[in-house]
Amino acid sequence: MASTETVTPKPAGRTILASTIAKPFVEEVTGGLTKLDFKPKLVGFLANDDPAAKMYANWTGKTCESLGFHYELIDVNKNELENELIKANNDDAVNGIMVYFPVFGDSQDQYLQQLISPEKDVEGLNFLYYHNLYHNVRFLDAPTNEQKSILPCTPLAMVKILEYLGVYNKILHYGNRLYGKKILVVNRSEIVGRPLAALLANDGATVYSVDIHNVQQFTRGDDLSAQRHKVIDLDQNEYSIEKIAPLCDVIITGVPSDNYKFPTEHVKYGTVVINFSSSKNFNDDIKLKAGLYVPSIGKVTISMLLRNLLRLIENKQIRLAKEKK
Amino acid sequence: MASTETVTPKPAGRTILASTIAKPFVEEVTGGLTKLDFKPKLVGFLANDDPAAKMYANWTGKTCESLGFHYELIDVNKNELENELIKANNDDAVNGIMVYFPVFGDSQDQYLQQLISPEKDVEGLNFLYYHNLYHNVRFLDAPTNEQKSILPCTPLAMVKILEYLGVYNKILHYGNRLYGKKILVVNRSEIVGRPLAALLANDGATVYSVDIHNVQQFTRGDDLSAQRHKVIDLDQNEYSIEKIAPLCDVIITGVPSDNYKFPTEHVKYGTVVINFSSSKNFNDDIKLKAGLYVPSIGKVTISMLLRNLLRLIENKQIRLAKEKK
Numbered sequence: 001m002a003s004t005e006t007v008t009p010k011p012a013g014r015t016i017l018a019s020t021i022a023k024p025f026v027e028e029v030t031g032g033l034t035k036l037d038f039k040p041k042l043v044g045f046l047a048n049d050d051p052a053a054k055m056y057a058n059w060t061g062k063t064c065e066s067l068g069f070h071y072e073l074i075d076v077n078k079n080e081l082e083n084e085l086i087k088a089n090n091d092d093a094v095n096g097i098m099v100y101f102p103v104f105g106d107s108q109d110q111y112l113q114q115l116i117s118p119e120k121d122v123e124g125l126n127f128l129y130y131h132n133l134y135h136n137v138r139f140l141d142a143p144t145n146e147q148k149s150i151l152p153c154t155p156l157a158m159v160k161i162l163e164y165l166g167v168y169n170k171i172l173h174y175g176n177r178l179y180g181k182k183i184l185v186v187n188r189s190e191i192v193g194r195p196l197a198a199l200l201a202n203d204g205a206t207v208y209s210v211d212i213h214n215v216q217q218f219t220r221g222d223d224l225s226a227q228r229h230k231v232i233d234l235d236q237n238e239y240s241i242e243k244i245a246p247l248c249d250v251i252i253t254g255v256p257s258d259n260y261k262f263p264t265e266h267v268k269y270g271t272v273v274i275n276f277s278s279s280k281n282f283n284d285d286i287k288l289k290a291g292l293y294v295p296s297i298g299k300v301t302i303s304m305l306l307r308n309l310l311r312l313i314e315n316k317q318i319r320l321a322k323e324k325k
Numbered sequence: 326m327a328s329t330e331t332v333t334p335k336p337a338g339r340t341i342l343a344s345t346i347a348k349p350f351v352e353e354v355t356g357g358l359t360k361l362d363f364k365p366k367l368v369g370f371l372a373n374d375d376p377a378a379k380m381y382a383n384w385t386g387k388t389c390e391s392l393g394f395h396y397e398l399i400d401v402n403k404n405e406l407e408n409e410l411i412k413a414n415n416d417d418a419v420n421g422i423m424v425y426f427p428v429f430g431d432s433q434d435q436y437l438q439q440l441i442s443p444e445k446d447v448e449g450l451n452f453l454y455y456h457n458l459y460h461n462v463r464f465l466d467a468p469t470n471e472q473k474s475i476l477p478c479t480p481l482a483m484v485k486i487l488e489y490l491g492v493y494n495k496i497l498h499y500g501n502r503l504y505g506k507k508i509l510v511v512n513r514s515e516i517v518g519r520p521l522a523a524l525l526a527n528d529g530a531t532v533y534s535v536d537i538h539n540v541q542q543f544t545r546g547d548d549l550s551a552q553r554h555k556v557i558d559l560d561q562n563e564y565s566i567e568k569i570a571p572l573c574d575v576i577i578t579g580v581p582s583d584n585y586k587f588p589t590e591h592v593k594y595g596t597v598v599i600n601f602s603s604s605k606n607f608n609d610d611i612k613l614k615a616g617l618y619v620p621s622i623g624k625v626t627i628s629m630l631l632r633n634l635l636r637l638i639e640n641k642q643i644r645l646a647k648e649k650k
Contacts, residue, residue, distance in 0.1 A: 079541075079555070079556040079557060079558065082459070106515070107432065107435060107514070107515040108515055108519065110432060110435045110515070111452070111455060111515060114439070114452040114456075115452075115456070127436070127439040127440075127452065130436060131439075131440070134407075189432070190431070190432040190433055190435070190436060194433065216404075230404070231404040232404060233404070
C-alpha cells in the first residue's frame with residue numbers, strides 16, 4: 001500500500017494581531033500621560049449580570065491600570081444607574097465614564113447613553129459626537145477650532161487598523177484615501193456599523209452595509225463629487241453577500257453571535273478581512289483566502305478609548321484656560 | 326310561551342371624549358395665535374409607506390390648518406430624511422418640526438430624533454426635554470427661569486387628562502396631587518410609557534409599569550419623602566396584571582396592537598380607564614366597569630403639540646430679546 005501524504009495548505013497572506021496594531025497608540029497614550037500632573041480616572045459602570053460583560057470589564061480595568069490610568073469598576077443595579085451616572089458627571093475626580101451596555105437592552109439604553117456628559121464620554125457615544133462624525137465636523141469650537149471632537153472608539157479603531165494595513169492610500173489626497181476601495185461591512189448598529197460605513201464612505205470608499213433586513217450602499221459617488229456620503233437601498237437579490245463579497249477589497253464583520261460564520265467560499269483571495277465582534281465570525285480556513293486577517297480588534301479599541309480620555313482632558317484644559325482669561 | 330325580556334346593562338360611569346378634554350387647550354392655542362404677528366409653520370416629515378401613518382399625518386395637517394397654523398407635509402425617502410431635517414432646522418420660516426416615526430424602526434430613529442433642533446422640537450422628543458422631565462426641571466435657562474422646558478406631547482396630554490378627570494387632587498400640595506393613587510401603565514416605551522410613569526410618580530402616585538418583560542414600580546416612597554421617583558423591579562408572580570389591576574385607581578394602556586385587549590374582568594368597578602394607543606385596547610364591556618373611560622386621546626395630544634409650538638416661539642422671542650440687549 002502506498003503511503004498517502006496530507007499536504008497542509010499554507011496561507012499566502014498574514015494574520016495581524018490587534019496588539020501589533022495597537023502598539024504605537026499605546027505608546028502615544030502612555031507618552032501623553034507623562035505630560036499630566038495627575039493620574040486620570042476612568043469609571044466603568046456594570047449594570048447587567050452577563051458574566052462575559054464582567055470579564056470584559058475586568059479586562060479593560062487591568063489594561064487601564066497597567067498603562068497608568070486609575071480605573072474604578074462600579075457594579076450597580078440598573079435602576080440606580082441613572083443616579084450613579086449623574087454623580088459621576090458631577091464628580092471632578094472622574095475624568096472619563098463608560099457603561100457596559102446593554103443595560104436594559106432597549107431604547108432606555110439610548111437615554112442613558114446620552115446622559116453621560118460629553119465632557120467625560122470616552123467612548124464617544126454622545127449624539128454630538130456621532131453627528132460630527134456623520135458630517136465630518138472635526139472640532140467642537142468652530143471657528144477657533146482648538147478642541148477636537150471625539151470619535152466613537154470602535155469605528156475610530158477600524159480606521160486606524162485600515163491605515164496600518166495599507167488600505168488607506170497615503171498618496172491620495174487626505175479625505176479621499178479610500179477612493180476605489182469596495183468595503184463590505186456586516187453589521188449596521190448605531191454604535192458601530194452605521195457610523196463606520198459613513199466614515200469609510202466619507203473617506204472615499206464604496207461601502208456595502210449589510211444587516212438582517214437589507215443591503216445599503218454608502219458612497220460619495222463614483223467620482224467622489226459629493227462632500228459627504230449618500231445612502232441608497234440595494235436590491236437584495238442583485239446584491240446578496242455571495243455576489244458582493246467576491247467584489248470587495250475589505251470585508252469587516254461584527255455579528256454578535258457564536259453561530260454566525262461568514263461564508264469563506266465567497267471571499268476572493270487576498271481580501272483584507274477584519275472581525276470586530278467578540279464572537280469569531282470567520283472559520284479558520286479564512287486564513288487561506290485573506291491577504292490580511294485581523295481576527296479581533298479589542299486592543300486597538302481600548303487604546304482609542306484612552307486616547308479619547310486624554311483628548312477630553314486636553315479639551316477641558318483649553319476650556320478652563322479660556323474661562324480664566 | 327312567556328316573552329323573554331333582554332336587559333341591556335347600563336354603565337354607571339361615563340365615557341369622556343378627547344375632544345371635550347381638548348376644548349380649553351384648543352382655545353388657549355387659538356388665543357395664543359392672535360398675539361403673534363405671523364402664522365407659525367409646522368413641518369411634518371413622512372418617510373415610511375405605512376398608509377396609517379399617512380392618514381395620521383393628513384389628520385394632523387387638517388387639524389393644524391383648521392386652528393390657524395400653517396402645516397406642510399413633506400414626503401421623503403428615509404435615506405434623505407437626515408438632510409431634509411437639517412434643512413428644516415436651518416430654515417427660519419419653519420417654527421416646528423415633527424417626524425412620523427418609525428422611519429427605520431431601529432435605533433437609527435433615535436439618532437434622527439436627536440437631530441431635530443430642540444428649538445423646533447414640538448413633540449418634545451429631544452434628550453434635553455426627557456432629561457428635564459425625569460428630573461423635574463421646569464425651565465431651560467436657570468437661574469433666570471424665563472424659558473419654559475417642553476414636555477413630550479403624549480405624557481403631557483395624559484397629565485392634562487388626569488387633571489380634567491379629577492384624578493389630580495387640587496387640595497393636595499402642588500407636586501403631590503397624585504398622593505395615594507395607584508396607577509397601572511401598560512407600555513414602557515421611551516417615547517411615552519416610561520416618561521409617563523416617571524411624571525406620575527414624581528407627582529406622588531404609585532405607578533405599576535408593565536411591559537412584555539416585567540413589572541416595575543415607580544414611586545417617591547410611601548410618604549413621598551423622596552424628591553424624585555425611584556424604580557424597582559417587582560416579582561412578576563406576585564405583581565401580575567390580574568393581581569395589580571384590581572388595586573388600581575387608574576389603568577392606562579398603550580399597546581400598539583389590534584389583537585391586544587386588556588382583561589376587563591380584572592378591572593375594579595369605578596376605575597379611571599384611558600387608552601392612548603391608536604388601537605382599541607379595551608372591549609366595549611369596559612364601560613360597565615370604568616368610572617371614567619377615555620377611549621382615545623389624539624385630540625388632546627395634538628393640542629399639546631400646538632401648545633408646545635407656541636412655547637418654542639415664545640422661548641425664541643425671549644432669547645432674541647436678550648441677545649439684542
